[in-house]
Amino acid sequence: MVRVRFAPSPTGHLHVGGLRTALFNWYFARKTGGKFIIRIEDTDLERSKNEYEQAIIEELKWSGLDYDESIDCPGEYGPYRQSERLEIYKKYVEQLLNENKAYYCVYDKENIVYENNILEDKYKNNKNYSIVIKFKVEKNNILSFNDLIRGPIEFDTNYIEDFVIVRSNGIPVYNFTVVIDDYLMKISHIIRGEDHISNTPKQILLYKAFSFDIPEFAHLPLIVGEDRTPLSKRHGEVSITYFRREGYLPNALLNYLSLLGWNAEEQVFDYREKIRDFDLKNVSKNPAVFDYNKLLWINEAHLRNDAIDKVLKDFEAWIDYSKIDLKTSDKSYVKKVVEISRKKVQTLKQLYEFSKNFFRSDFEYEQEFIEKYASKEWFKDVINLAINKLSNVEVFDFKNIEVTLKEISNQNTTTKKNIFQAIRGAVLGRLVTPGLYESLETLGKEETLNRLNRALRLF
Numbered sequence: 001m002v003r004v005r006f007a008p009s010p011t012g013h014l015h016v017g018g019l020r021t022a023l024f025n026w027y028f029a030r031k032t033g034g035k036f037i038i039r040i041e042d043t044d045l046e047r048s049k050n051e052y053e054q055a056i057i058e059e060l061k062w063s064g065l066d067y068d069e070s071i072d073c074p075g076e077y078g079p080y081r082q083s084e085r086l087e088i089y090k091k092y093v094e095q096l097l098n099e100n101k102a103y104y105c106v107y108d109k110e111n112i113v114y115e116n117n118i119l120e121d122k123y124k125n126n127k128n129y130s131i132v133i134k135f136k137v138e139k140n141n142i143l144s145f146n147d148l149i150r151g152p153i154e155f156d157t158n159y160i161e162d163f164v165i166v167r168s169n170g171i172p173v174y175n176f177t178v179v180i181d182d183y184l185m186k187i188s189h190i191i192r193g194e195d196h197i198s199n200t201p202k203q204i205l206l207y208k209a210f211s212f213d214i215p216e217f218a219h220l221p222l223i224v225g226e227d228r229t230p231l232s233k234r235h236g237e238v239s240i241t242y243f244r245r246e247g248y249l250p251n252a253l254l255n256y257l258s259l260l261g262w263n264a265e266e267q268v269f270d271y272r273e274k275i276r277d278f279d280l281k282n283v284s285k286n287p288a289v290f291d292y293n294k295l296l297w298i299n300e301a302h303l304r305n306d307a308i309d310k311v312l313k314d315f316e317a318w319i320d321y322s323k324i325d326l327k328t329s330d331k332s333y334v335k336k337v338v339e340i341s342r343k344k345v346q347t348l349k350q351l352y353e354f355s356k357n358f359f360r361s362d363f364e365y366e367q368e369f370i371e372k373y374a375s376k377e378w379f380k381d382v383i384n385l386a387i388n389k390l391s392n393v394e395v396f397d398f399k400n401i402e403v404t405l406k407e408i409s410n411q412n413t414t415t416k417k418n419i420f421q422a423i424r425g426a427v428l429g430r431l432v433t434p435g436l437y438e439s440l441e442t443l444g445k446e447e448t449l450n451r452l453n454r455a456l457r458l459f
């Protein structure tokens with residue numbers, strides 16, 4: 001049975017690289033009918049924070065990648081938070097000490113004063129000494145494994161020093177806990193970033209020391225910036241929080257992250273439909289360049305073309321997340337606004353900015369509208385005429401509005417363009433809006449007339 005895991009350390013927010021790793025594990029699990037597990041690796045007590053753990057889980061949920069076992073949906077191999085597994089690790093550390101495969105290393109201020117697999121009493125609980133436990137690396141061995149993406153990889157143990165497995169605070173280190181957990185959680189494939197390749201030989205040494213079966217490894221290519229250095233803050237925002245806040249669609253982000261290392265032919269797709277095609281064999285060895293413009297372009301494509309109900313759900317979720325009150329509980333109204341606005345924007349945030357005046361009648365008018373239209377001597381005549389004609393429209397739909405506005409614009413008070421822009425600005429406060437007929441249809445007759453009257457009062 002395939003079991004894979006994504007094992008974030010809660011020392012910061014979820015990073016695009018982290019979500020890409022989660023996504024590729026997810027693809028593999030879903031393709032093979034296996035399980036996708038989230039394990040929280042919080043043994044770095046100083047840097048791990050509960051708020052990051054919550055944020056990571058929340059952001060994974062937002063992304064839509066469903067998982068099978070984790071801290072909030074335990075399976076039979078938990079706990080899934082490493083800080084709750086310290087007793088388990090202890091047992092395995094003792095086993096290595098007993099078998100003389102690990103030893104205590106005692107330091108006074110700077111120097112090593114003692115090394116043995118049994119700790120003498122005088123060092124115990126003595127503030128003058130710090131004690132770590134090290135794993136003994138047998139020299140003159142060649143370790144090899146077959147990386148499912150990169151092919152065979154070899155390491156010479158002569159280049160690997162004995163390494164710390166338990167820190168002086170008594171907490172075991174990542175390279176140790178990861179092996180125990182992957183073994184006990186029956187992880188079959190370890191799919192993670194290329195930056196972990198250098199940890200793999202140490203982990204393999206531990207698997208061997210315990211006679212555990214060694215899982216398969218697959219190291220995903222690094223994500224780099226345009227300058228080919230590992231993607232970091234220097235290149236721009238990298239946290240999922242940022243992309244969420246800016247109004248990227250989860251589906252668009254996962255679509256784009258799929259392309260980082262996997263050369264799918266299509267560029268815009270529903271990532272759930274790509275499960276069938278996913279194969280670690282097709283993952284590239286070369287670094288993947290993170291291209292913010294391409295991500296934006298993919299976001300725009302999803303925003304415009306995905307099923308309207310999906311986009312509506314994402315928009316409502318973004319509104320909630322941004323703590324915005326749309327002041328309406330009329331879902332079908334919100335849906336109409338999204339439908340007529342989405343073709344003109346690239347993100348949910350822009351969608352909101354673009355359409356927010358649909359949700360409030362007390363909006364401010366753009367300066368340009370006031371200068372070019374509302375302050376003109378013909379303005380009131382045009383608005384009065386619009387009020388007259390539109391109040392006679394019985395069925396206030398696109399077609400009738402179109403006919404009526406065309407009639408109004410044929411009056412010779414001013415140019416057609418001026419008349420349309422004057423009405424547009426009067427009802428929505430701005431000069432760039434969705435199409436005017438559909439805008440009025442969406443607002444409805446009563447609201448359209450209210451807004452025209454308001455403009456008449458104010459200018």
Ligand code: GLU
Nearest residue numbers: 007008009041178192196
């Ligand atoms: N906690 C490690 C990290 O966040 C996980 C590495 C691994 O997948 O083995 O990088």
